[in-house]
Amino acid sequence: MPSKTEVGTQEPVVRLKDVSKEFPGVLAVDGVDLDILPGEVHVVAGENGAGKSTLMKLLSQVERPSRGTVEISGDPVEYHGPGHAQHLGVAMVYQEFALAPDLSVAENLYLGREPGRFGFVNRGKEMEEAGSLLRRVGLNVRPGSLVAGLTVAEMQRVEIAKALAIDAKVVIMDEPTATLAEKEIEDLFGVINALTDDGIAILYISHRLDEIFRIADRVTVMRDGKIVDTLPVSELDEDKLVRLMVGREISNLYPKPEVEIGDVLLRVKGVSRGEKLRDCTFEVRTGEVLGFAGLVGAGRTELARAVFGADRVDGGSVELEGRTLKIKKPQDAIEAGIGYLTEDRKGEGLALQLGVDQNITLANLPMTRGLISLKEEGEIARRRRDQLNIRTPSIRRRVQVLSGGNQQKVVVARWLETEARVLFFDEPARGIDVGAKAEMFGLIGDLAKEGRGVVVISSYLPELLNMCDRILVMREGEVAGVIGREEFSEERVIALATGTEEAA
Amino acid sequence: MTEGTANGTARGNALRERLSDFVSQLAAAGALIVVFAFLSFASPDFLTADNLFNIGSQTAVVAVIAVGMTLVIITAGIDLSVGSVAALAGVMGALLMSSYGLPMPLAALGGTLVGAACGLTNGLLVSVAGLNPFIATLGMLSVARGIVYIATDAQSVFGLPDSFRLLGQGVVAGGIPIPVVIILVVAIAGYVVLSRTKLGRYAYAMGSNLEAARLSGIPIRRYLTSVYVISGALAGFGGMIAASRVASGQPNYGIGLELDVIAAAVIGGASLFGGQGTVVGTLIGAFLIALIRNGAVLLNVNTFYQQVIIGVIIWIAVFWDQYRRRKLASASE
Numbered sequence: 001m002p003s004k005t006e007v008g009t010q011e012p013v014v015r016l017k018d019v020s021k022e023f024p025g026v027l028a029v030d031g032v033d034l035d036i037l038p039g040e041v042h043v044v045a046g047e048n049g050a051g052k053s054t055l056m057k058l059l060s061q062v063e064r065p066s067r068g069t070v071e072i073s074g075d076p077v078e079y080h081g082p083g084h085a086q087h088l089g090v091a092m093v094y095q096e097f098a099l100a101p102d103l104s105v106a107e108n109l110y111l112g113r114e115p116g117r118f119g120f121v122n123r124g125k126e127m128e129e130a131g132s133l134l135r136r137v138g139l140n141v142r143p144g145s146l147v148a149g150l151t152v153a154e155m156q157r158v159e160i161a162k163a164l165a166i167d168a169k170v171v172i173m174d175e176p177t178a179t180l181a182e183k184e185i186e187d188l189f190g191v192i193n194a195l196t197d198d199g200i201a202i203l204y205i206s207h208r209l210d211e212i213f214r215i216a217d218r219v220t221v222m223r224d225g226k227i228v229d230t231l232p233v234s235e236l237d238e239d240k241l242v243r244l245m246v247g248r249e250i251s252n253l254y255p256k257p258e259v260e261i262g263d264v265l266l267r268v269k270g271v272s273r274g275e276k277l278r279d280c281t282f283e284v285r286t287g288e289v290l291g292f293a294g295l296v297g298a299g300r301t302e303l304a305r306a307v308f309g310a311d312r313v314d315g316g317s318v319e320l321e322g323r324t325l326k327i328k329k330p331q332d333a334i335e336a337g338i339g340y341l342t343e344d345r346k347g348e349g350l351a352l353q354l355g356v357d358q359n360i361t362l363a364n365l366p367m368t369r370g371l372i373s374l375k376e377e378g379e380i381a382r383r384r385r386d387q388l389n390i391r392t393p394s395i396r397r398r399v400q401v402l403s404g405g406n407q408q409k410v411v412v413a414r415w416l417e418t419e420a421r422v423l424f425f426d427e428p429a430r431g432i433d434v435g436a437k438a439e440m441f442g443l444i445g446d447l448a449k450e451g452r453g454v455v456v457i458s459s460y461l462p463e464l465l466n467m468c469d470r471i472l473v474m475r476e477g478e479v480a481g482v483i484g485r486e487e488f489s490e491e492r493v494i495a496l497a498t499g500t501e502e503a504a
Numbered sequence: 505m506t507e508g509t510a511n512g513t514a515r516g517n518a519l520r521e522r523l524s525d526f527v528s529q530l531a532a533a534g535a536l537i538v539v540f541a542f543l544s545f546a547s548p549d550f551l552t553a554d555n556l557f558n559i560g561s562q563t564a565v566v567a568v569i570a571v572g573m574t575l576v577i578i579t580a581g582i583d584l585s586v587g588s589v590a591a592l593a594g595v596m597g598a599l600l601m602s603s604y605g606l607p608m609p610l611a612a613l614g615g616t617l618v619g620a621a622c623g624l625t626n627g628l629l630v631s632v633a634g635l636n637p638f639i640a641t642l643g644m645l646s647v648a649r650g651i652v653y654i655a656t657d658a659q660s661v662f663g664l665p666d667s668f669r670l671l672g673q674g675v676v677a678g679g680i681p682i683p684v685v686i687i688l689v690v691a692i693a694g695y696v697v698l699s700r701t702k703l704g705r706y707a708y709a710m711g712s713n714l715e716a717a718r719l720s721g722i723p724i725r726r727y728l729t730s731v732y733v734i735s736g737a738l739a740g741f742g743g744m745i746a747a748s749r750v751a752s753g754q755p756n757y758g759i760g761l762e763l764d765v766i767a768a769a770v771i772g773g774a775s776l777f778g779g780q781g782t783v784v785g786t787l788i789g790a791f792l793i794a795l796i797r798n799g800a801v802l803l804n805v806n807t808f809y810q811q812v813i814i815g816v817i818i819w820i821a822v823f824w825d826q827y828r829r830r831k832l833a834s835a836s837e
Binding site for chain 1: 696699700701702705708709711712716717718719720721722723779780
């Protein structure tokens with residue numbers, strides 16, 4: 001995208017001068033200088049823990065800087081909390097949306113700033129203004145509809161509209177595409193462009209390299225709490241960006257070992273569930289990595305959950321190594337040898353308050369004489385920590401405080417402990433940094449090499465195209481087609497996913 | 505946090521983290537020691553074997569029931585019915601002896617089973633019918649109390665055998681009150697259950713993340729139900745101890761008892777959001793409450809002030825706990 005801004009000629013809307021933030025024992029942000037110009041899309045990239053989120057919190061005044069000054073529109077800002085930052089025109093679109101689901105869209109937009117007097121809300125005015133805001137962010141819902149009924153993409157638009165409602169000069173977006181489908185991402189970028197045309201600066205945090213090149217004007221790379229460099233996107237390419245982020249060369253992001261593919265391990269026939277899944281049939285062989293592709297809502301996660309017994313199904317059969325299974329609940333699937341790593345690690349995968357060791361053994365506790373063997377549990381946890389390179393100072397540490405990549409490894413370790421023959425990975429690389437991604441894909445390759453069957457669900461096509469032996473494409477709850485590795489191409493997958501090509 | 509700095513500060517963090525796990529208990533334990541020391545100086549009657557054993561016996565009911573409550577709270581639940589269930593169990597156990605002539609141990613078992621049955625109902629309402637624990641046990645609070653009044657016509661049950669006094673008033677091994685022994689046994693059992701059994705581990709896991717627990721193959725309904733059964737059984741057993749102490753079944757016993765029990769668990773570091781709580785902490789909480797009650801009597805403080813003091817301690821305990829957790833969370837980003 002061509003740069004819309006003339007770097008250096010404009011007064012920055014935000015200027016950070018030598019800003020640091022120290023938490024007990026950790027220098028999260030270390031002497032950062034950063035300018036944000038009006039109308040630019042400024043991407044902050046870096047691995048997890050590089051300090052991006054803390055930097056955003058300093059800017060949105062959720063955290064108080066330990067040192068340095070934050071200037072907004074040229075004036076130094078005293079720390080007065082997030083409300084003050086909004087007042088000055090800094091709005092934050094959170095990854096987990098800060099919306100009240102039982103209130104209407106309009107009520108959410110003006111929450112805390114309701115128009116009207118003497119404690120009464122002028123509902124007519126609220127509705128009218130909300131309507132115009134929604135048009136600006138291209139959201140076609142009635143201001144009176146409840147937020148609870150919106151899709152994730154629509155809720156995100158409401159968040160952005162909220163930023164417009166306070167006349168934001170800078171809108172901070174923390175991985176805004178993490179939960180969006182390709183089409184929705186496209187639309188979001190359209191909205192972002194419209195905002196920057198109005199002179200609003202976007203500060204954009206992202207892990208996804210392809211996106212950075214699509215949307216950024218300038219990119220700031222952070223590592224170890226410091227800024228490595230700030231560059232116009234035209235001076236970057238993917239290799240250079242990864243090198244700056246990681247600080248070392250990553251030779252191969254998708255290490256796929258040569259594996260001999262064996263007999264059919266898992267055979268799923270005619271699985272249906274209401275409108276969500278219709279007559280889905282597929283098989284996974286030993287040593288095979290099968291990808292599930294499709295738009296968000298096409299039924300990929302639903303299919304995995306159905307096989308795993310996490311949701312009830314209307315019909316269909318599941319065979320593992322020729323045996324027909326009766327799966328009514330996850331317990332049955334686990335006992336048969338099927339594992340499922342959820343997309344939402346924190347919400348569905350981990351018991352955050354429990355230790356690394358306790359999370360690893362959760363699905364298969366080592367028991368001796370009716371009691372948990374703490375000694376064995378420790379040994380298991382240490383072994384998996386070393387094998388998967390889980391970075392934690394202690395195996396008893398709460399998983400809550402680990403980075404996303406290490407949390408993901410803890411979940412993987414749990415499933416390895418169940419000796420599962422078939423493993424479903426739902427968005428295994430989401431929200432983890434580049435280095436951890438390469439490790440995660442390496443691990444998936446190793447699992448296939450051990451003769452397990454692996455299913456990978458991903459919305460990011462390069463992951464599937466590089467890692468998988470076959471890709472199953474879903475559309476509207478049906479299997480639209482299966483593509484073999486020799487026929488892989490992005491176009492074919494997209495054609496099947498969107499229905500522009502009939503099932504092959 | 506990056507690898508370089510992570511490893512540099514990791515050890516310090518791990519140590520701090522482990523310490524902070526104990527700090528909330530330490531704070532409660534510290535408060536317990538301070539109150540104990542203060543009362544030792546302030547009242548000559550406090551530090552006597554008689555008085556200390558008396559405190560132990562008085563604490564038994566709350567402590568025993570609070571062990572079950574801790575288990576429930578760890579699963580992010582609550583059991584409001586324990587006071588009513590204790591009364592129901594006490595009255596039923598008493599009736600078993602007075603009307604049916606059952607020997608004391610069988611009657612005590614009977615009372616405990618009555619409690620367990622109430623707990624089973626609570627558990628099924630929560631795990632199968634899907635009622636919120638607050639609502640399910642609020643209903644039981646009313647139902648159990650109602651049954652007590654129906655069964656007794658609101659009259660106390662007397663005419664119990666002398667042997668029944670043993671449970672709440674007896675002594676063993678040269679003067680150690682049986683209720684104190686009971687506290688120890690229940691606490692040790694509770695400790696083992698929480699730290700070394702599937703039930704305990706799954707309770708923490710369910711309280712921390714119910715969906716993660718389900719997707720890990722844990723039979724949620726069975727374990728969630730079990731937790732309420734244990735809470736009900738311990739409430740029933742506590743009710744028998746209480747009945748023994750007054751040598752009768754009292755229909756009005758235990759009104760508001762649930763508040764002391766919940767307070768004991770919360771002061772001891774159990775979190776109503778689930779996933780947190782220990783038996784040791786809960787015992788400290790129970791004894792802290794008992795000491796304050798006892799001290800107020802010894803020092804002739806108006807008993808109404810006890811309520812105020814205990815309420816303030818709950819505030820402080822929970823505030824401290826949340827403050828410490830926020831610090832831990834922000835340090836980890």
